[in-house]
Amino acid sequence: MPTEQLGASVRAAPKPNHLGRRALLGLTILCIMTAASAGLIYTTIEPEEFFQRDPDGVHRRALLSNVTSWSVRPQLDAAAGANALVLVDAAAFIGPDVSAVPKRIESRADDSTRPLFVAGLSVRQVGQLDELLSRGLDGVFLDARAALRSAQTEGAGSIRNLADQVVRLANQARLYNPDFLLVLYNAAELAADVRVARVIDGAAQDDLLYGLDGVGIGNSGTEVAALLHDLNRVKRSGRPVFVTEHLDATALVARTIARRKLAELGFIARIAEPLPPS
Numbered sequence: 001m002p003t004e005q006l007g008a009s010v011r012a013a014p015k016p017n018h019l020g021r022r023a024l025l026g027l028t029i030l031c032i033m034t035a036a037s038a039g040l041i042y043t044t045i046e047p048e049e050f051f052q053r054d055p056d057g058v059h060r061r062a063l064l065s066n067v068t069s070w071s072v073r074p075q076l077d078a079a080a081g082a083n084a085l086v087l088v089d090a091a092a093f094i095g096p097d098v099s100a101v102p103k104r105i106e107s108r109a110d111d112s113t114r115p116l117f118v119a120g121l122s123v124r125q126v127g128q129l130d131e132l133l134s135r136g137l138d139g140v141f142l143d144a145r146a147a148l149r150s151a152q153t154e155g156a157g158s159i160r161n162l163a164d165q166v167v168r169l170a171n172q173a174r175l176y177n178p179d180f181l182l183v184l185y186n187a188a189e190l191a192a193d194v195r196v197a198r199v200i201d202g203a204a205q206d207d208l209l210y211g212l213d214g215v216g217i218g219n220s221g222t223e224v225a226a227l228l229h230d231l232n233r234v235k236r237s238g239r240p241v242f243v244t245e246h247l248d249a250t251a252l253v254a255r256t257i258a259r260r261k262l263a264e265l266g267f268i269a270r271i272a273e274p275l276p277p278s
Contacts, residue, residue: 060179060201063116063138064240070270072244076105076117084115085242093119093135094128105136118181123147123162126169133173139181140173141204141242142166148187163193170199183242188230203234204242208267209258211246215274216254231267241267246274 070085071077080086105117119132121140124147132140144162151158166184173180181201188203190196208227212219231241245258255271262269 056174056178057198057201060181061238063179064181064201067116067240067268070242070268072120072270072272078114080115082113082115086115086117087141088117088119090119090121090125090128090132090140093137094131105138116181118183120185123165126165129169129173133176133180138179139183139201141183141185142169143185143187144190145186148190159190160193163190163196166190167195167199184234188227188234188241191230191234197233197237200234200239202240202242203231204244205231206244207246208243209245209261210254211274216247216251228265232265235266241265242270243267244270244272246272248274 064085066083067085068083069081070087071080072087073080074089075092076088077086116138118139118141119137120143121129121132122143129140144166147162148159151162166182170180170182173182182199183202183204184190184196184200185204186206188205191200191203205227207219208231209224210216210218212223231243235241243262245255245262247254247258249255258271259269
């Protein structure tokens with residue numbers, strides 16, 4: 001090889017220390033890409049994929065899997081039937097006048113013909129959980145809408161604190177009754193937290209299709225899609241979703257459409273009269 005060509009080849013070849021740096025840089029980039037890919041995969045895994053087979057909740061899931069209808073009633077009503085769920089205001093059990101309420105609801109065996117009795121309870125009322133447990137209720141619909149909206153304005157830390165509160169409530173109740181049902185009401189977004197996803201037994205939502213902008217007014221596609229994103233996460237985990245649409249009795253077409261759409265979505269529907277102005 002001519003001397004000039006040999007000199008050019010030597011000059012073109014990377015020095016050993018350059019090769020080491022390039023190898024180190026390549027390895028660093030590969031590690032970053034691998035970590036980023038793993039992080040992306042993790043963040044795209046829905047919480048229910050971790051907890052779909054939660055062994056602690058098998059019997060609770062079985063209880064709710066038999067529910068085909070639900071209603072809101074001022075007091076206990078065993079006539080609702082074996083496959084029904086009755087939601088009663090917690091005040092009926094913990095208010096000043098509870099003389100008409102039995103001191104303790106009879107235990108519900110697996111083959112019981114009585115419906116499931118649950119109380120509506122807001123996050124602000126969690127201090128009254130012990131009294132509800134002592135009454136023998138099957139569970140609660142925990143209304144966390146107001147608490148979640150407040151937490152969202154305060155930041156991620158407040159949302160985590162609210163999730164912690166839901167988990168503590170579930171754990172506390174199940175020390176007393178392992179089959180105590182906890183349905184997240186108007187706050188399915190909290191199920192994005194895997195800890196919450198694990199302890200809840202279902203989700204409930206008011207006004208999914210109608211009513212956010214006024215009685216009988218259909219919700220926008222964006223509003224429905226946002227709610228469905230969270231409700232479907234719960235449904236895919238094998239937990240039921242209960243939905244109430246508040247529609248006037250004369251709105252027959254809207255009621256028919258609502259029932260059909262909710263059935264198609266796989267949700268347990270309840271069509272009720274509009275709530276009086278607060």
